[in-house]
Amino acid sequence: MSEVTEMNPIYAPFFGMAGVASAMIFSSMGAAYGTAKAGIAISGIGTFKPELIMKSLISVIMSGIIAVYGLVIAVLIAGDLGRKESSYSLFSGILHMAAGLSVGMTGLAAGYAIGLVGNAGSRAFLQQPKVFVGQVLILIFAEVLGLYGLIVALILNTKISG
Amino acid sequence: MATRRTLKGEKVTEKEDIAAIVPDTNPNGANPKNDSGGPAVPGSVIAKLLLFTLAMVVAPLGSYFLTVNAVFSGNTTFAGATAAVVANVVLITYVLVAMAEDTREQEEAKKSQ
Numbered sequence: 542m543s544e545v546t547e548m549n550p551i552y553a554p555f556f557g558m559a560g561v562a563s564a565m566i567f568s569s570m571g572a573a574y575g576t577a578k579a580g581i582a583i584s585g586i587g588t589f590k591p592e593l594i595m596k597s598l599i600s601v602i603m604s605g606i607i608a609v610y611g612l613v614i615a616v617l618i619a620g621d622l623g624r625k626e627s628s629y630s631l632f633s634g635i636l637h638m639a640a641g642l643s644v645g646m647t648g649l650a651a652g653y654a655i656g657l658v659g660n661a662g663s664r665a666f667l668q669q670p671k672v673f674v675g676q677v678l679i680l681i682f683a684e685v686l687g688l689y690g691l692i693v694a695l696i697l698n699t700k701i702s703g
Numbered sequence: 704m705a706t707r708r709t710l711k712g713e714k715v716t717e718k719e720d721i722a723a724i725v726p727d728t729n730p731n732g733a734n735p736k737n738d739s740g741g742p743a744v745p746g747s748v749i750a751k752l753l754l755f756t757l758a759m760v761v762a763p764l765g766s767y768f769l770t771v772n773a774v775f776s777g778n779t780t781f782a783g784a785t786a787a788v789v790a791n792v793v794l795i796t797y798v799l800v801a802m803a804e805d806t807r808e809q810e811e812a813k814k815s816q
Contacts, residue, residue: 599794613787695780698783
Protein backbone atom coordinates (compact mmCIF):
# COMPACT_ATOMS: atom_id res chain seq x y z
CA MET A 542 0.00 0.00 0.00
CA SER A 543 2.96 2.27 -0.45
CA GLU A 544 2.50 3.71 -3.88
CA VAL A 545 -0.60 5.46 -5.16
CA THR A 546 -1.00 5.00 -8.92
CA GLU A 547 -3.90 4.88 -11.31
CA MET A 548 -4.24 1.14 -10.72
CA ASN A 549 -3.81 1.47 -6.96
CA PRO A 550 -5.89 4.47 -5.97
CA ILE A 551 -6.01 5.78 -2.44
CA TYR A 552 -9.62 4.73 -2.03
CA ALA A 553 -9.10 1.10 -3.07
CA PRO A 554 -8.89 -0.25 0.51
CA PHE A 555 -12.35 1.20 1.16
CA PHE A 556 -13.89 -1.54 -0.98
CA GLY A 557 -11.89 -4.23 0.77
CA MET A 558 -12.98 -2.98 4.18
CA ALA A 559 -16.57 -2.81 2.93
CA GLY A 560 -16.22 -6.43 1.82
CA VAL A 561 -15.02 -7.53 5.28
CA ALA A 562 -17.80 -5.62 6.99
CA SER A 563 -20.58 -6.81 4.68
CA ALA A 564 -19.43 -10.45 4.93
CA MET A 565 -19.70 -10.36 8.71
CA ILE A 566 -22.66 -8.02 9.13
CA PHE A 567 -25.10 -9.49 6.61
CA SER A 568 -24.39 -13.12 7.48
CA SER A 569 -24.80 -12.27 11.16
CA MET A 570 -28.11 -10.58 10.37
CA GLY A 571 -29.30 -13.76 8.68
CA ALA A 572 -28.01 -15.94 11.51
CA ALA A 573 -29.64 -13.70 14.12
CA TYR A 574 -33.00 -13.79 12.34
CA GLY A 575 -32.81 -17.57 11.97
CA THR A 576 -31.86 -18.07 15.61
CA ALA A 577 -34.54 -15.73 16.92
CA LYS A 578 -37.35 -17.02 14.71
CA ALA A 579 -36.54 -20.66 15.41
CA GLY A 580 -35.94 -19.91 19.09
CA ILE A 581 -39.45 -18.54 19.49
CA ALA A 582 -40.92 -21.81 18.23
CA ILE A 583 -38.52 -23.91 20.32
CA SER A 584 -39.47 -22.15 23.53
CA GLY A 585 -43.10 -22.51 22.51
CA ILE A 586 -42.98 -26.27 22.00
CA GLY A 587 -40.49 -26.78 24.83
CA THR A 588 -43.21 -26.04 27.37
CA PHE A 589 -45.28 -28.94 26.02
CA LYS A 590 -42.63 -31.51 25.11
CA PRO A 591 -39.19 -30.73 26.56
CA GLU A 592 -37.70 -33.83 24.91
CA LEU A 593 -38.18 -32.26 21.47
CA ILE A 594 -35.84 -29.34 22.23
CA MET A 595 -32.73 -31.28 21.28
CA LYS A 596 -34.08 -32.02 17.79
CA SER A 597 -35.51 -28.56 17.25
CA LEU A 598 -32.16 -26.95 18.01
CA ILE A 599 -30.88 -28.14 14.63
CA SER A 600 -32.16 -24.98 12.96
CA VAL A 601 -30.31 -22.87 15.54
CA ILE A 602 -27.08 -24.76 14.84
CA MET A 603 -27.57 -24.21 11.10
CA SER A 604 -28.00 -20.49 11.71
CA GLY A 605 -24.72 -20.57 13.59
CA ILE A 606 -23.05 -22.15 10.57
CA ILE A 607 -24.24 -19.25 8.40
CA ALA A 608 -22.41 -16.89 10.74
CA VAL A 609 -19.31 -19.13 10.57
CA TYR A 610 -19.34 -18.81 6.75
CA GLY A 611 -19.31 -15.02 7.03
CA LEU A 612 -16.59 -15.19 9.66
CA VAL A 613 -14.37 -17.37 7.46
CA ILE A 614 -14.61 -14.97 4.50
CA ALA A 615 -14.12 -11.93 6.74
CA VAL A 616 -10.96 -13.48 8.19
CA LEU A 617 -9.75 -14.40 4.68
CA ILE A 618 -10.24 -10.88 3.28
CA ALA A 619 -8.81 -9.24 6.39
CA GLY A 620 -5.72 -11.42 6.01
CA ASP A 621 -5.28 -10.20 2.43
CA LEU A 622 -5.72 -6.57 3.41
CA GLY A 623 -2.75 -6.43 5.72
CA ARG A 624 -0.03 -7.32 3.22
CA LYS A 625 2.38 -4.42 3.04
CA GLU A 626 4.84 -5.71 0.45
CA SER A 627 2.36 -5.39 -2.42
CA SER A 628 0.20 -2.41 -3.29
CA TYR A 629 -3.53 -2.79 -2.96
CA SER A 630 -5.16 -2.40 -6.34
CA LEU A 631 -8.67 -1.27 -7.10
CA PHE A 632 -9.25 -4.70 -8.66
CA SER A 633 -8.44 -6.35 -5.33
CA GLY A 634 -10.68 -3.96 -3.46
CA ILE A 635 -13.73 -4.50 -5.62
CA LEU A 636 -13.09 -8.23 -5.74
CA HIS A 637 -12.98 -8.35 -1.95
CA MET A 638 -16.21 -6.41 -1.84
CA ALA A 639 -17.83 -8.88 -4.25
CA ALA A 640 -16.66 -11.80 -2.10
CA GLY A 641 -17.96 -10.19 1.06
CA LEU A 642 -21.29 -9.24 -0.46
CA SER A 643 -21.83 -12.68 -2.00
CA VAL A 644 -21.30 -14.53 1.28
CA GLY A 645 -23.13 -11.86 3.28
CA MET A 646 -26.26 -11.59 1.16
CA THR A 647 -26.62 -15.34 0.62
CA GLY A 648 -26.17 -15.75 4.35
CA LEU A 649 -28.96 -13.26 4.93
CA ALA A 650 -31.23 -15.19 2.56
CA ALA A 651 -30.31 -18.58 4.04
CA GLY A 652 -30.78 -17.36 7.59
CA TYR A 653 -34.20 -15.97 6.73
CA ALA A 654 -35.24 -19.28 5.19
CA ILE A 655 -33.83 -21.29 8.11
CA GLY A 656 -35.70 -19.10 10.57
CA LEU A 657 -39.05 -19.54 8.87
CA VAL A 658 -38.59 -23.28 8.24
CA GLY A 659 -37.30 -23.84 11.77
CA ASN A 660 -40.28 -22.00 13.22
CA ALA A 661 -42.95 -23.81 11.22
CA GLY A 662 -41.13 -27.14 11.31
CA SER A 663 -40.74 -27.18 15.08
CA ARG A 664 -44.42 -26.41 15.57
CA ALA A 665 -45.41 -29.12 13.10
CA PHE A 666 -43.00 -31.52 14.80
CA LEU A 667 -45.03 -31.17 18.00
CA GLN A 668 -48.07 -32.64 16.25
CA GLN A 669 -46.44 -35.11 13.86
CA PRO A 670 -42.95 -36.58 14.52
CA LYS A 671 -42.66 -37.80 10.91
CA VAL A 672 -42.11 -34.20 9.82
CA PHE A 673 -38.57 -34.39 11.21
CA VAL A 674 -36.79 -35.90 8.20
CA GLY A 675 -38.48 -33.53 5.78
CA GLN A 676 -37.73 -30.59 8.03
CA VAL A 677 -34.04 -31.46 8.18
CA LEU A 678 -33.95 -31.81 4.38
CA ILE A 679 -35.57 -28.40 3.87
CA LEU A 680 -33.18 -26.88 6.39
CA ILE A 681 -30.22 -28.39 4.55
CA PHE A 682 -31.45 -26.96 1.25
CA ALA A 683 -31.85 -23.56 2.89
CA GLU A 684 -28.39 -23.75 4.40
CA VAL A 685 -26.81 -24.79 1.10
CA LEU A 686 -27.78 -21.35 -0.25
CA GLY A 687 -25.29 -19.84 2.16
CA LEU A 688 -22.73 -22.48 1.18
CA TYR A 689 -23.00 -21.41 -2.47
CA GLY A 690 -22.16 -17.86 -1.47
CA LEU A 691 -19.17 -19.15 0.49
CA ILE A 692 -17.93 -21.14 -2.51
CA VAL A 693 -18.24 -18.14 -4.83
CA ALA A 694 -16.41 -15.96 -2.30
CA LEU A 695 -13.62 -18.53 -1.96
CA ILE A 696 -13.26 -18.80 -5.76
CA LEU A 697 -13.20 -15.01 -6.06
CA ASN A 698 -10.53 -14.86 -3.39
CA THR A 699 -8.26 -17.22 -5.36
CA LYS A 700 -8.12 -14.68 -8.21
CA ILE A 701 -5.77 -12.44 -6.26
CA SER A 702 -4.25 -14.48 -3.44
CA GLY A 703 -3.42 -17.44 -5.68
CA MET B 704 -52.79 -42.50 32.77
CA ALA B 705 -55.67 -41.62 35.04
CA THR B 706 -55.59 -44.98 36.79
CA ARG B 707 -51.83 -44.94 37.26
CA ARG B 708 -50.71 -45.77 40.78
CA THR B 709 -47.79 -44.01 42.35
CA LEU B 710 -44.76 -46.16 42.90
CA LYS B 711 -43.08 -46.56 46.28
CA GLY B 712 -46.25 -45.45 48.02
CA GLU B 713 -45.20 -41.84 48.05
CA LYS B 714 -47.39 -39.05 49.21
CA VAL B 715 -49.18 -37.72 46.16
CA THR B 716 -49.02 -33.97 45.88
CA GLU B 717 -51.78 -32.01 44.30
CA LYS B 718 -49.69 -31.13 41.29
CA GLU B 719 -48.90 -34.73 40.51
CA ASP B 720 -52.54 -35.58 40.97
CA ILE B 721 -53.50 -33.08 38.30
CA ALA B 722 -50.72 -34.32 36.09
CA ALA B 723 -52.07 -37.86 36.34
CA ILE B 724 -55.39 -36.67 34.96
CA VAL B 725 -54.16 -34.25 32.33
CA PRO B 726 -51.37 -35.81 30.26
CA ASP B 727 -50.21 -32.48 28.83
CA THR B 728 -49.13 -31.20 32.21
CA ASN B 729 -47.39 -34.43 33.15
CA PRO B 730 -44.18 -33.51 34.93
CA ASN B 731 -42.92 -37.11 34.90
CA GLY B 732 -41.88 -37.11 31.25
CA ALA B 733 -38.44 -37.75 29.86
CA ASN B 734 -37.07 -34.73 31.69
CA PRO B 735 -38.82 -34.75 35.04
CA LYS B 736 -39.11 -31.44 36.78
CA ASN B 737 -38.40 -32.02 40.40
CA ASP B 738 -39.50 -29.35 42.80
CA SER B 739 -36.68 -30.11 45.21
CA GLY B 740 -34.44 -27.49 43.61
CA GLY B 741 -32.35 -29.80 41.45
CA PRO B 742 -31.79 -29.18 37.75
CA ALA B 743 -34.76 -29.99 35.53
CA VAL B 744 -32.48 -31.01 32.64
CA PRO B 745 -30.31 -34.11 33.04
CA GLY B 746 -26.60 -33.56 33.27
CA SER B 747 -25.83 -35.60 30.16
CA VAL B 748 -27.95 -33.28 28.00
CA ILE B 749 -26.22 -30.21 29.41
CA ALA B 750 -22.82 -31.78 28.82
CA LYS B 751 -23.82 -32.61 25.24
CA LEU B 752 -25.04 -29.10 24.52
CA LEU B 753 -21.95 -27.52 26.08
CA LEU B 754 -19.76 -29.82 24.00
CA PHE B 755 -21.52 -28.86 20.77
CA THR B 756 -21.49 -25.17 21.64
CA LEU B 757 -17.76 -25.32 22.27
CA ALA B 758 -17.19 -27.31 19.07
CA MET B 759 -19.27 -24.84 17.04
CA VAL B 760 -17.26 -21.89 18.36
CA VAL B 761 -13.78 -23.36 18.39
CA ALA B 762 -13.62 -26.06 15.69
CA PRO B 763 -14.04 -24.03 12.44
CA LEU B 764 -11.78 -21.13 13.33
CA GLY B 765 -9.32 -23.41 15.10
CA SER B 766 -9.05 -25.67 12.07
CA TYR B 767 -8.57 -22.61 9.84
CA PHE B 768 -5.66 -21.21 11.82
CA LEU B 769 -4.15 -24.64 12.46
CA THR B 770 -4.15 -25.68 8.80
CA VAL B 771 -3.45 -22.39 7.03
CA ASN B 772 0.31 -22.52 7.59
CA ALA B 773 0.94 -26.07 8.77
CA VAL B 774 -0.97 -28.05 6.11
CA PHE B 775 -1.76 -25.74 3.20
CA SER B 776 1.39 -23.60 3.55
CA GLY B 777 -0.32 -20.24 3.41
CA ASN B 778 -3.09 -21.07 0.92
CA THR B 779 -6.00 -19.39 2.67
CA THR B 780 -8.63 -20.72 0.24
CA PHE B 781 -8.16 -24.36 1.19
CA ALA B 782 -7.96 -23.44 4.85
CA GLY B 783 -11.26 -21.54 4.55
CA ALA B 784 -12.88 -24.48 2.81
CA THR B 785 -11.59 -26.73 5.60
CA ALA B 786 -13.22 -24.47 8.18
CA ALA B 787 -16.54 -24.67 6.33
CA VAL B 788 -16.29 -28.47 6.10
CA VAL B 789 -15.51 -28.74 9.81
CA ALA B 790 -18.54 -26.59 10.65
CA ASN B 791 -20.74 -28.93 8.60
CA VAL B 792 -19.19 -31.98 10.26
CA VAL B 793 -20.21 -30.55 13.64
CA LEU B 794 -23.75 -30.04 12.30
CA ILE B 795 -24.03 -33.59 10.93
CA THR B 796 -22.74 -34.99 14.22
CA TYR B 797 -25.39 -32.99 16.04
CA VAL B 798 -28.16 -34.31 13.77
CA LEU B 799 -26.99 -37.90 14.30
CA VAL B 800 -26.82 -37.44 18.08
CA ALA B 801 -30.30 -35.89 18.14
CA MET B 802 -31.75 -38.77 16.10
CA ALA B 803 -29.99 -41.39 18.26
CA GLU B 804 -31.42 -39.77 21.36
CA ASP B 805 -34.93 -40.02 19.91
CA THR B 806 -34.67 -43.73 19.08
CA ARG B 807 -33.23 -44.41 22.54
CA GLU B 808 -36.17 -42.65 24.13
CA GLN B 809 -38.61 -44.70 22.07
CA GLU B 810 -36.94 -47.93 23.18
CA GLU B 811 -37.08 -46.84 26.80
CA ALA B 812 -40.76 -45.99 26.41
CA LYS B 813 -41.41 -49.45 24.92
CA LYS B 814 -39.57 -51.14 27.78
CA SER B 815 -41.46 -49.20 30.40
CA GLN B 816 -44.82 -50.11 28.91
